[in-house]
Amino acid sequence: MKPLPKICVVGAGYWGENHINTLYKLGLLGGVVEQKAKRLKQFKEKYPESITYESLDEALYNNEFAGFTVSTPAETHFEIAKQIISSGKHVLIEKPLCLNIDDAEKLINLSKKYRINLMVGHIMLFHPAIRKIKEIIEMNRIGKLQYIYSNRLNLGQVRLNENVFWSLAPHDISIFQYLTNSFPEKIYATGSAFLQPRIHDSTITQLKYPNGIEGHVFVSWLHPFKEHRLVVIGSDAMITFEDSTDGKPLKLYSKKFDMSQGIPEKIDGPIEIIEYEQKMPLTEELSYFSRHLDGSRLEIANADHALEVTKILVEASKQLNHYE
Numbered sequence: 001m002k003p004l005p006k007i008c009v010v011g012a013g014y015w016g017e018n019h020i021n022t023l024y025k026l027g028l029l030g031g032v033v034e035q036k037a038k039r040l041k042q043f044k045e046k047y048p049e050s051i052t053y054e055s056l057d058e059a060l061y062n063n064e065f066a067g068f069t070v071s072t073p074a075e076t077h078f079e080i081a082k083q084i085i086s087s088g089k090h091v092l093i094e095k096p097l098c099l100n101i102d103d104a105e106k107l108i109n110l111s112k113k114y115r116i117n118l119m120v121g122h123i124m125l126f127h128p129a130i131r132k133i134k135e136i137i138e139m140n141r142i143g144k145l146q147y148i149y150s151n152r153l154n155l156g157q158v159r160l161n162e163n164v165f166w167s168l169a170p171h172d173i174s175i176f177q178y179l180t181n182s183f184p185e186k187i188y189a190t191g192s193a194f195l196q197p198r199i200h201d202s203t204i205t206q207l208k209y210p211n212g213i214e215g216h217v218f219v220s221w222l223h224p225f226k227e228h229r230l231v232v233i234g235s236d237a238m239i240t241f242e243d244s245t246d247g248k249p250l251k252l253y254s255k256k257f258d259m260s261q262g263i264p265e266k267i268d269g270p271i272e273i274i275e276y277e278q279k280m281p282l283t284e285e286l287s288y289f290s291r292h293l294d295g296s297r298l299e300i301a302n303a304d305h306a307l308e309v310t311k312i313l314v315e316a317s318k319q320l321n322h323y324e
Contacts, residue, residue, distance in 0.1 A: 005066035006030025016071030097306040120306035122174035126284040142234025148215035153223035163200040168219040189316035
């Protein structure tokens with residue numbers, strides 16, 4: 001049997017630890033790069049068969065790794081990914097890809113030059129419920145896609161160097177791009193900063209896509225309760241996904257308005273609970289990455305998709321900063 005490829009994790013913080021634990025369970029963990037000696041020692045003791053490094057240079061010198069994942073602060077993504085790609089290694093970078101379009105495009109061009117798979121950790125694209133919604137839309141069960149909205153709200157975790165928009169909205173923007181297969185023609189954004197100057201705690205972003213599709217993303221870390229809700233409206237039916245509710249229900253509503261007589265007539269049909277596979281999105285994401293360490297084409301969460309998300313984030317941020 002062909003041995004499993006080994007992956008090295010760069011950054012062993014909160015989310016990096018999830019990468020490490022998941023890769024270990026999959027039999028894919030090869031190494032860990034972490035600058036904090038105490039933190040590195042913990043993983044060396046927990047996973048003695050994996051190699052630990054204090055610097056990326058040391059890890060890149062080890063040619064046994066087929067790929068790397070990067071779970072470091074967003075402002076470090078460009079330099080770290082540039083170094084990994086230039087060494088000829090495939091890489092998965094946690095979202096966001098970069099903090100500006102120029103850096104994102106440089107990484108994409110570099111990955112093409114070295115024929116490297118550059119993947120970005122838009123984890124919700126690997127959530128079985130989101131995949132099922134995509135399937136329902138493509139089966140035309142909701143008719144023409146009209147409107148999408150998402151609420152991603154909670155009390156905390158407040159960050160000091162990143163606003164709530166860059167922290168949370170990439171999840172939902174990546175979902176919108178995935179479901180619409182298009183890029184918004186117009187982007188509007190507004191927000192509020194109460195806790196820290198110039199760091200938004202709450203934002204609302206409106207997106208107008210081709211073919212009349214519209215949507216909005218509401219994110220806040222200054223909210224009394226947790227709510228992760230996605231609603232998809234079609235001409236014939238509607239879908240809701242409650243990621244923060246027990247059981248994480250996915251529902252199809254046979255509800256619409258009939259305008260055939262010139263007057264809105266409400267059609268209030270049954271509600272169907274849609275079953276989907278109960279799989280962990282991070283496990284699915286890292287498994288997908290491992291299957292493409294041979295250089296085969298990434299269909300999901302690839303660099304082009306990540307660039308679109310970055311462009312939307314940057315454009316919306318211009319408006320947020322303008323109206324402070």
